[in-house]
Amino acid sequence: MIKVTREDFSVExxxxxxxxxxxxxxxxxxxxxxxxSQGRPVEHMEIEAYEEMALHDLEEIRRRALEKFRVxxxxxxxxxxxxxxxxxxxxxxxxxxxxxxxxxACRFILEEVKRLVPIWKKEYTLGGRSxxxxxxxxxxx
Numbered sequence: 001m002i003k004v005t006r007e008d009f010s011v012e013x014x015x016x017x018x019x020x021x022x023x024x025x026x027x028x029x030x031x032x033x034x035x036x037s038q039g040r041p042v043e044h045m046e047i048e049a050y051e052e053m054a055l056h057d058l059e060e061i062r063r064r065a066l067e068k069f070r071v072x073x074x075x076x077x078x079x080x081x082x083x084x085x086x087x088x089x090x091x092x093x094x095x096x097x098x099x100x101x102x103x104x105a106c107r108f109i110l111e112e113v114k115r116l117v118p119i120w121k122k123e124y125t126l127g128g129r130s131x132x133x134x135x136x137x138x139x140x141x
Contacts (some may be wrong), residue, residue, distance in 0.1 A: 001014060001017055001076075001077070002055060002058045002059050002062060002073040002075070002076050002077075003076070003077045003078070004049055004051050004054050004077075004079075004080060005076050005078075005079055005080070005091050005133075006079065006080055006081040006124045008079070008087065009048065009079070009088060009091055011028065011030065011078045011091060011093075013039070013045050013056055014028075014077060014093050015028065015029070015081050015093060016093055017058060017075065017123075018072070018073050018074075018075060018093055018094075018095035019095070019119075020072065020095070021095065022059055022097055023073075023074050023095040023096065023110050024096070024097045024098055024099070025095070025096060025097075025098065025099040025102050026094065026095045026096075026102065027091055027093070027094050027096075027100050027102035027103050027105075027106045028091065028092065028093045028094075028106070029088040029090075029091070029092045029106055029110055030041050030089070030090070030091050031088060031090040031091075032086055032088055032089060032095070033045045033054075033084065033086060033089060034085070034088050035085040035086065037123050037125070037131070037133075038131075040125045040126075040127070041125060041126045041127070042085055042123050042124065042125055042126075043085070043124045043125060043126050044082055044083060044084050044085065044124050045082070045083050045089075045121055045122065045123050045124065045133075046081070046082055046083075046121070046122045046124070047078075047079060047080045047083060047089065047119060047120070047122075048080060048119070048120045048122075049078070049080045049117075049118060049119040049120070050118040051080070053086045053118055054078070054117050054118055055084075056113075057116050057117045057118070058076045058078070058113065058117060060074070060108070061109055061112045061113060061116065061117070062074050062076060064112070065094070065105045065108055065109050065112075066105075067107065068099075068103045068105070068106055069094075069105035069108065070096060070097070070101045071095060071096040071101050071102060071105045072095045072096055072097065073094075073095045074092070074093065074094045074095070074105060074106075074109060075091070075092070075093045075094075076091070076092050076109060076113065077090065077091045078090045078113070078117075078119060079118060080119070089121075090110075090113070092106055092109050092113070093106075094109065098112065108121055117126075120132065120133075121133040
């Protein structure tokens, strides 16, 4: 499952979509809007995407993860629009026979999403200031 949406997502529905007899574990990462950034309180975040390209890139990242790691399936859901503090931004879920592969693939997907996908985030503080967020991916082998 690959999805870019303005609506919140159901973590349980995504997890259920990955369950099958070959799967011994499902690893998830949920990114949420922080209430503080660089010492300033955050009011909300605006997330924009070049959706057609983002969907293509997300599918490509998913395909690469399935090839590189011994995993059964993976799902990536990313929100766009105006999000309040504590709301969900992104969900990455990976199903595998064993946990190590699932954890490795989940981290790989997260870092590749941050590095490659045309999605931009802008934080708005309580004082009315706005700042574009620059994600710095961690190196992943």
